[in-house]
Each structure stands twice: as C-alpha cells, then as structure tokens.
Amino acid sequence: MLSRKHKEKIIESWLFFVSTLTVVIVFLICLFLFSDSLLLFKSTSLQGFLTGKFWYPTSVPRQFGLLPLFFGSLLVTAGSIIFAVPLGIACAIYIAEIANPKVADLMKPFIEILAGIPSVVFGFFGLVILVPVVQNTFNLPTGQTALTGSIMLGIMALPTIISISEDAISSVPSIIKEGSLALGATRWQTIYKVIVPAAISGISAAVMLGIGRAIGETMTLLMVTGNTAIIPSFPEGLLSSVRTMTATIALEMGEVPQGSDHFHALFAVGSVLFIVTFLINLIADSIKKRYRFKVD
Secondary structure, X not given: OOOHHHHHHXXXXXXXXXXXXXXXXXXXXXXXXXXXXXXHHHOOOHHHHHHOOOEEOOXXXXXXXXXXXXXXXXXXXXXXHHHHHHHHHHHHHHHHHHOOHHHHHHHHHHHHHHHHOOHHHHHHXXXXXXXXXXXXXXOOOOOOOHHHHHHXXXXXXXXXXXXXXXXXXXXXXXXXXXXXXXXXXXXXXXXXXXXXXXXXXXXXXXXXXXXXXXXXXXXXXXXXXXXXXXXXXXXXXXXXXXXXXXXXXXXXXXXXXXXXXHHHHHHHHHXXXXXXXXXXXXXXXXXXXXXXXXXX
C-alpha cells in the first residue's frame, strides 16, 4: 500500500510529465509550421510576401501577397468584437447582478448550448438567413460580405465573453459591493464604478479569448464572406466580399501540389496567423497582470 507521500509524488510526476508533453507538442507544431513556411522564401522575398497586395497563386508569375488576407481577417474580426464585446459584457452584468436568480439559472444553459453549436451550423444559418437580409437591406449584389461575417463571428464569440465575464463579476467579493452601497452609492454606480473595475482582469481575458475565437474561425467565414481576395476599404469594405487567412488555407490546401510554392505559401499564412494569435494571448496576459495589480 502506497503512503500518502508516495501518492503525492506520483501525482506531481504525472502533472510534470503532462505539462512537459504539452510544451513539447507546441514546440513540434511550431517547428512543423515554420519549417515549411521558410521554404517559400527561397523563391519569394519576405518583404514581397508581407507587403504584397495581390493573392494570385495560380497566375504567371505567381503572386503571394498577404495583405488582402490579413486585412480581410482584421476587418471581420474588428467588426465582430465591436458587435460582441458591449453586448457580451452587458449580458454578463445582467446575469450576475441584475437578473432574478431563476432567470439567470435559465439563461446560463442556453448560453452554454450556444457555445456548443458547430461552426458549420452557424455558417449554414448565416448563409440561409443572414446573407439575404444583408443583401436586401443594403441593396447589394450579394450578401456574402465582411459585415455578414462580423455578425456571425460576434454571435459565436458571445458565449465565451458572457460566460467568462459573468464568472469574473460573480467572483468579486461581496464585501466590496456592500462597502460601496454602505457609502451611499446606488446600485448602478456600484456596478460600473466598483464591480466592473474589480472584475476587469477576467473581463479583459474574456474579450481576448473572444478575439482569439473570432480570428481563428474558418468554416463560418468560408460560407458567408464571399472569399474575394482584395484589400478592403473602411468602412465601405464592410459591405464587400473579403477573404480571411483561415478561409484561404481551408479553400486551397486540399488542391495544391505538396512541396510547391503555393503549398509553402499557405504554411506561411498559417505561421502569420499563429504569430498573431500568440501576440493576442501575450497582450491578454499583460492586461490581466496590469489590472490585477491595480485592483490589489
């Protein structure tokens, strides 16, 4: 029979093994991704790839310009966050501080169900319902636009933002709320001057995770954005078709010859997407530490 000390040692060793394995897997993914990406720059300059304005992988000569894909992703993601963040935080505040407990308990399962719906279902909903609405509302030749993609991504990011923000708001110690009310603050003043600032660390994490969900989405954008590889203008570009980095990889990877420049260009696009996501996580971590320090 193992003693308690030996059991704890086994558990610690197992946790260390799992953590190390996770780091190794991430490292191998990076190695696999970047090694194929670097092969592109034997025939294409890094500057030409990063600043190129055209994505014509089958033309002669071939042009692998990242800017149309990058700005398409940026426009759709920015639109989704503008839509999802205020609505998500407002819903989280309502559930945590305003709603009747029975109403809140009823809403939470529906939010969780929304988070579990496959992205292809969201894409199908957007294609059948939202695309005709956008087309008819703005009198466009097609409703497959950046705006449509932004709305759908915003809906998909809502469960993440609401759930994590609600947990952060609910975790604010009750003594802080009671102290604010005891000093004469109204309920609304307590919410937006005390509770929300105290929970800003978790709320910012929720927003960043929502951005990560939006920028990494593939299937929904593939179905509702039109997939036109042009640099979108702003704000007119919201009503035009765009192509994102994720949709480009999904559309073209199955058709390119392995080892070709086009093949390596798609890996390079994936590398840029990986770096952007990594930077978003770093920013989220920095914001969490900064506001946590201020609250403490």
